[in-house]
Amino acid sequence: MGKICPLMGPKMSAFCMVMSVWGVIFLGLLGVFFYIQAVTLFPDLHFSENEQGAGKVPTSQIESKYNEKATQCWIAAGLYAVTLIAVFWQNKYNTTQIF
Amino acid sequence: MGDYVTPGEEPPQPGIYRSEQMCLAQLYLQSDASYQCVAELGELGLVQFRDLNPDVSAFQRKYVNEVRRCDEMERKLRFLEHEIRKDQIPMLDTGENPDAPLPREMIDLEAKNELREVNKNEETLKKNFSELTELKHILRKTQTFFEEVDHDRWRILEGGSSSRRGRSSEREEQAPLIDIGGDIEDDSARLSVQAAMLRLGFVAGVIQRERLPAFERLLWRACRGNVFLRTSEIDDVLNDTVTGDPVNKCVFIIFFQGDQLKTKVKKICEGFRATLYPCPDTPQERREMSIGVMTRIEDLKTVLGQTQDHRHRVLVAASKNVRMWLTKVRKIKSIYHTLNLFNIDVTQKCLIAEVWCPVAELERIKMALKRGTDESGSQVPSILNRMDTHEAPPTYNKTNKFTKGFQNIVDAYGIATYREINPAPYTMVSFPFLFAVMFGDMGHGVIMFLAALFFILKEKQLEAARIKDEIFQTFFGGRYVIFLMGVFSIYTGFMYNDVFSKSINAFGSSWSNSIDHTTIDALLDGGEKSSETQLILVPELAYDGSPYPIGVDPVWNLAEGNKLSFLNSMKMKMSVLFGIAQMTFGVLLSYQNFTYFKSDLDIKYMFIPQIIFLSSIFIYLCIQILAKWLFFGATAGSVLGYTYPGTNCAPSLLIGLINMFMMKGRNAGFLDERGEVYPQCWLSTWYPGQSFFETIFVLVAIACVPVMLFGKPYFLWKEEKDRREGGHRQLSVRADIAQDDAEVVHAPEQTPKPAGHGHGHGDGPLDMGDVMVYQAIHTIEFVLGCVSHTASYLRLWALSLAHAQLSDVLWTMVFRNAFVLDGYAGAVATYVLFFIFGSLSVFILVLMEGLSAFLHALRLHWVEFQSKFYGGLGYQFSPFSFETILAEERQNEEN
Numbered sequence: 001m002g003k004i005c006p007l008m009g010p011k012m013s014a015f016c017m018v019m020s021v022w023g024v025i026f027l028g029l030l031g032v033f034f035y036i037q038a039v040t041l042f043p044d045l046h047f048s049e050n051e052q053g054a055g056k057v058p059t060s061q062i063e064s065k066y067n068e069k070a071t072q073c074w075i076a077a078g079l080y081a082v083t084l085i086a087v088f089w090q091n092k093y094n095t096t097q098i099f
Numbered sequence: 100m101g102d103y104v105t106p107g108e109e110p111p112q113p114g115i116y117r118s119e120q121m122c123l124a125q126l127y128l129q130s131d132a133s134y135q136c137v138a139e140l141g142e143l144g145l146v147q148f149r150d151l152n153p154d155v156s157a158f159q160r161k162y163v164n165e166v167r168r169c170d171e172m173e174r175k176l177r178f179l180e181h182e183i184r185k186d187q188i189p190m191l192d193t194g195e196n197p198d199a200p201l202p203r204e205m206i207d208l209e210a211k212n213e214l215r216e217v218n219k220n221e222e223t224l225k226k227n228f229s230e231l232t233e234l235k236h237i238l239r240k241t242q243t244f245f246e247e248v249d250h251d252r253w254r255i256l257e258g259g260s261s262s263r264r265g266r267s268s269e270r271e272e273q274a275p276l277i278d279i280g281g282d283i284e285d286d287s288a289r290l291s292v293q294a295a296m297l298r299l300g301f302v303a304g305v306i307q308r309e310r311l312p313a314f315e316r317l318l319w320r321a322c323r324g325n326v327f328l329r330t331s332e333i334d335d336v337l338n339d340t341v342t343g344d345p346v347n348k349c350v351f352i353i354f355f356q357g358d359q360l361k362t363k364v365k366k367i368c369e370g371f372r373a374t375l376y377p378c379p380d381t382p383q384e385r386r387e388m389s390i391g392v393m394t395r396i397e398d399l400k401t402v403l404g405q406t407q408d409h410r411h412r413v414l415v416a417a418s419k420n421v422r423m424w425l426t427k428v429r430k431i432k433s434i435y436h437t438l439n440l441f442n443i444d445v446t447q448k449c450l451i452a453e454v455w456c457p458v459a460e461l462e463r464i465k466m467a468l469k470r471g472t473d474e475s476g477s478q479v480p481s482i483l484n485r486m487d488t489h490e491a492p493p494t495y496n497k498t499n500k501f502t503k504g505f506q507n508i509v510d511a512y513g514i515a516t517y518r519e520i521n522p523a524p525y526t527m528v529s530f531p532f533l534f535a536v537m538f539g540d541m542g543h544g545v546i547m548f549l550a551a552l553f554f555i556l557k558e559k560q561l562e563a564a565r566i567k568d569e570i571f572q573t574f575f576g577g578r579y580v581i582f583l584m585g586v587f588s589i590y591t592g593f594m595y596n597d598v599f600s601k602s603i604n605a606f607g608s609s610w611s612n613s614i615d616h617t618t619i620d621a622l623l624d625g626g627e628k629s630s631e632t633q634l635i636l637v638p639e640l641a642y643d644g645s646p647y648p649i650g651v652d653p654v655w656n657l658a659e660g661n662k663l664s665f666l667n668s669m670k671m672k673m674s675v676l677f678g679i680a681q682m683t684f685g686v687l688l689s690y691q692n693f694t695y696f697k698s699d700l701d702i703k704y705m706f707i708p709q710i711i712f713l714s715s716i717f718i719y720l721c722i723q724i725l726a727k728w729l730f731f732g733a734t735a736g737s738v739l740g741y742t743y744p745g746t747n748c749a750p751s752l753l754i755g756l757i758n759m760f761m762m763k764g765r766n767a768g769f770l771d772e773r774g775e776v777y778p779q780c781w782l783s784t785w786y787p788g789q790s791f792f793e794t795i796f797v798l799v800a801i802a803c804v805p806v807m808l809f810g811k812p813y814f815l816w817k818e819e820k821d822r823r824e825g826g827h828r829q830l831s832v833r834a835d836i837a838q839d840d841a842e843v844v845h846a847p848e849q850t851p852k853p854a855g856h857g858h859g860h861g862d863g864p865l866d867m868g869d870v871m872v873y874q875a876i877h878t879i880e881f882v883l884g885c886v887s888h889t890a891s892y893l894r895l896w897a898l899s900l901a902h903a904q905l906s907d908v909l910w911t912m913v914f915r916n917a918f919v920l921d922g923y924a925g926a927v928a929t930y931v932l933f934f935i936f937g938s939l940s941v942f943i944l945v946l947m948e949g950l951s952a953f954l955h956a957l958r959l960h961w962v963e964f965q966s967k968f969y970g971g972l973g974y975q976f977s978p979f980s981f982e983t984i985l986a987e988e989r990q991n992e993e994n
Binding site: 019022023026027038039040041042043044045046056068069071072073075076079080 | 601602603604620623624653656657911915917918919921922923925926927929930933934937938
């Protein structure tokens with residue numbers, strides 16, 4: 001393999017690999033919990049001033065918010081999957097350089 | 100007071116609860132067989148040799164020469180290894196363990212060592228080579244100097260002063276070497292100068308470039324400017340003749356006049372370590388010499404090439420074996436070292452050794468001795484003879500790779516006294532548990548668990564990789580400890596219902612919304628002022644009566660107002676329960692020790708008052724805690740014979756404990772005769788007869804103190820007195836009629852005196868002062884310790900609170916921001932913030948918090964738990980074993 005874009009050393013790439021695997025699992029699960037509208041995640045929802053309006057937020061809006069955050073988590077999980085592939089390639093590239 | 104059992108008569112115990120039974124034995128080895136026998140014992144690694152000639156210095160021992168030879172050999176091999184490494188030849192290191200070789204193999208090894216000569220030859224050759232190269236450079240450079248001089252001389256002789264005018268316009272490099280005649284006007288003077296110049300002497304040589312300026316200055320000063328120095332840098336990098344390092348050098352040539360200056364110049368050259376080379380005067384000779392040098396250099400190059408080839412071949416051949424040779428030599432050395440500890444019999448035919456060895460392994464040791472004798476071909480068998488001793492044997496706890504980490508934790512505090520209860524098996528359970536109580540979070544537990552699992556699964560590869568990093572080695576060495584800590588953390592995290600500070604509603608919360616929608620709507624529509632009012636779920640209505648099946652109800656995670664007051668109360672009480680349970684367990688273990696060492700006095704006047712003291716105050720407190728949890732709920736009713744009006748009257752245990760000591764009069768029950776609730780009803784007594792019982796408890800506890808303090812010393816004193824009187828009674832006076840003198844005969848002592856454990860009942864007269872001081876210290880330590888240690892266990896609550904809060908902060912302050920943004924920006928924010936959240940979780944919450952929880956768990960075991968029963972006055976059994984010796988050597992090598 002040629003010298004293509006050596007961004008990180010073996011340690012850094014190993015760390016990033018672990019973080020990405022964790023990211024995929026963690027964010028995937030978090031998305032699931034948002035999707036099933038876990039009550040414990042309610043404090044994490046954020047309603048802007050105009051959404052909140054006159055005090056009471058309608059249930060439908062809360063549900064859509066939950067769904068939106070679930071998608072958001074899954075997208076981030078997808079980003080980590082991409083990162084994982086990139087970092088895996090980096091790691092492989094670096095290890096072949098060493099030995 | 101009973102005496103000690105002699106070793107070997109007691110029933111065998113499973114190894115891990117106490118240290119192995121040891122015995123002192125004498126070995127009689129034939130001189131011929133001794134080497135083989137010791138080698139076999141070294142492979143076995145189960146005996147500790149005692150030094151039988153401690154007075155003899157290391158140089159006067161029998162096998163000094165052999166040890167010295169081994170040292171020399173080891174040094175040579177290390178040199179060989181160094182050379183191999185320098186030439187970057189891969190070394191074959193299979194890590195195999197060859198048997199200890201026979202002594203004669205040592206001679207073979209010595210013979211093999213031809214490398215030294217090869218090296219020596221090469222060094223001389225290299226030295227020659229570099230000297231010749233230097234000479235070559237000198238000849239080449241001086242040639243140019245001389246040519247310039249000649250040219251100049253011609254000019255001076257022919258041109259005279261006429262050339263002077265033109266000279267100033269000459270280019271710098273063509274300037275004459277010696278500027279003479281500049282100030283001399285008349286011809287006669289010039290002629291004399293010319294004559295003098297023709298008699299100039301010179302020396303040529305080579306000097307290191309960095310020394311040159313100083314050299315030049317010194318020459319100028321010492322010779323008052325009467326010498327002339329000309330230098331030229333050698334462009335090639337030369338090798339130093341001695342060390343072989345690359346150096347930059349300069350050729351210099353010094354012109355001077357007269358012998359005085361010559362000696363001076365030579366001395367200065369010597370002082371600056373300049374090498375002088377003979378340089379012929381005439382160009383003819385110089386040319387010839389130059390040619391000669393060139394041919395010699397060529398010759399040397401071929402020879403050098405051949406030598407290097409040969410050396411390389413030798414090194415390659417050696418590289419396959421050098422590690423094994425090193426292992427062999429180290430084994431031989433350690434064997435002779437051990438033989439030096441032996442006593443030599445008067446007849447010189449047999450060596451006597453004294454060894455400590457585990458009783459359970461005696462058969463294997465005997466087998467090893469037999470093997471050793473057979474191998475050496477000796478007819479007379481080696482003899483192992485057990486001896487009786489009063490010395491305290493060493494402590495030997497068998498470990499495997501799992502128990503080793505925990506045994507190390509215990510040993511770091513102090514090696515157990517011989518045959519004392521070993522806290523390690525209990526530590527294996529309670530250490531990870533107490534750690535996890537402080538580290539309760541499923542998410543962080545899983546991280547720790549997976550890391551340790553990785554270490555355990557990749558154990559072989561990681562060991563083979565020989566990673567030298569100290570921090571890594573610490574974690575790797577404690578992988579089984581970390582593994583258990585991770586597993587227990589997952590469990591306690593499950594009980595606390597915490598995963599990265601979030602709860603899981605696995606079984607369905609027992610709480611439901613009891614507030615009707617109109618109230619909520621009114622609150623929400625109320626606007627500004629309503630945001631400060633909080634609604635409360637009333638337990639009587641919102642709680643369905645059956646608790647959450649296991650762990651903390653997830654509803655508490657959402658209770659912003661009173662989450663902490665609930666968790667704090669629960670965790671604090673829980674810490675007290677765990678702490679007192681562990682301390683009581685420690686005191687019970689001390690009973691095991693006392694029965695094992697058959698010391699009735701300790702049981703009667705230490706253990707029993709201690710347990711009574713502990714029960715009447717602290718275990719009573721635990722029971723109160725449990726009773727409060729069980730009986731005082733949210734609903735009013737009749738509890739333990741009293742009418743209980745509601746939660747506001749749930750008894751306050753801490754103030755209750757203080758009142759118990761103050762023996763303060765308190766209201767009985769929560770209601771007065773008229774059925775009204777007392778003010779401060781939580782201070783009332785809450786079961787019939789509480790004041791009476793508590794008074795009794797306090798009095799009993801106080802009564803225990805003098806028993807602990809004076810009981811044992813008194814009985815020791817009494818026993819001592821009896822013994823002295825009895826001793827007098829056993830005296831008999833035998834008067835001989837025939838002779839004048841009478842001899843006093845002591846009746847022989849019936850019971851052999853125990854050695855080691857215990858205080859003041861060893862040999863010699865009883866020192867009442869010592870015993871009293873010792874007892875007073877112990878009593879005060881125990882009584883005060885019970886109080887302070889119970890308080891100390893509250894760290895379980897404090898650290899667990901800190902951990903939970905920190906992870907909560909990390910979630911709300913860092914990760915929650917990811918959800919403020921919407922759409923794709925939100926996804927990217929989640930991506931970035933998760934990375935930060937994850938890294939901080941690992942480095943701060945798992946590593947740093949984990950370290951602090953580890954240290955606190957360590958303290959709780961060393962101080963709070965082990966102080967109840969553990970002496971830790973023993974010394975470690977360190978058997979003679981090749982395995983440990985080789986491992987140590989390897990470690991030394993790597994550092």
